[in-house]
Amino acid sequence: MDLEPAPAARRPPAPPLPLALGPAHTRRTPGRNAVHSAEDRLVRVLGAPGRAWARQALRPLDALPGGQGAQYAATLGSALARGSSGAARRTGVSRKTVAARCARAGLLLDLDLDDLRDRALLDLALRLARGPARRALPGPAPRLAELLRSQQARAWAMDLLRPLVDDAGPLLTTVRAWIGCGGRVQDCAELIGRHPNTVRNHLSSCEELLGRRLMGRGGGAHVLVTALGILGGGEGPAGQEAAPEGPTADCGRISWYRM
CATH class of the missing domain: 1.10.10 (Arc Repressor Mutant, subunit A)
Structure with a gap:
């Protein structure tokens, strides 16, 4: 299996996320250190x-x-x-x-x-x-869905997504649909009724606002997937739907909540 962008079996996409994640903030483009520390901050938030x-x-x-x-x-x-x-x-x-x-x-x-x-x-x-090995926690390992519902995880996700929210345009809707289509531009274009070039232009604008590469090779979009998953709810313990806190939308049964 190759990790270069490639078409895959289509999964049911989730509905767009509304542009209402919290108080408005001034548009900003993260610097290099902020970009590279987003993943590290989430690792610290989730901890042991x-x-x-x-x-x-x-x-x-x-x-x-x-x-x-x-x-x-x-x-x-x-x-x-x-x-x-x-x-x-x-x-x-x-x-x-x-x-x-x-x-x-x-x-x-x-x-x-x-x-x-x-x-x-x-x-x-x-x-x-890869985090530092420390004393093992007693009991079974927690489910990821439980960890991502914490207030600290939600605050991290809101901070990451605010440049897209502050833009007040179609960018967040496009990137949400693109992720829901597994990162496939053509499927996203069909879903939202836009030309594939328009989808690519929106994603390029997201790249400028977030200061990270979303399209093509590499993992720049991975942290964005996680942030949208955190704010979108998802599958709760024992297969029950979680009750979202605050202004969120149903994220659908994103595959990684099952682990």
Whole structure:
């Protein structure tokens, strides 16, 4: 399985998220440090419970023989950040090997790595699992949906999305539909009744506001997927729907809430 952008089986998209996430703030474009620290801030917000969830979610990789789990995790992390070609250069293996590891990992973890939402889930798990090893929490690992409903996680998501909210245009609706279509521009264009070039133009404007690359290779959009998932509710414990707090919209059954 290749982690370059590619068409995949269509999933039911979720409805647009309304432009009402909180008090208006002055438009801002994050600087380089702010962009690169967004993922780190979320790791700190989720803390030890997040690491417990991630290590439980990634446990199938630990079962690979001969310590291959660490090799797979390194390959996956690099492929998510740089695409398959960049991961091959970074890890010193062939692109064919990168694709084979990604395909096998997708099967082991029950993820569709051609879908932006599942790539975002895997990226989050790998980042959390790389956190410092500390005393294990008692009891079973928490569910991700439970962790993402915390006030701290919601505050993080609102802060990340405010540049799109403050724009007061169609950008948030477009990017929400694009994510709901798994990152596929053509499907998004059909869903919202726009030309594919218009969708790409909207995504480019989002890139300028957020200071991160959303389209093409790499994982710049992963944190955005997570932020929209946090504010959109999702599947709660034992398969029951969560009760959103504050002005949110139903995010649909985003695949990564099932872990």
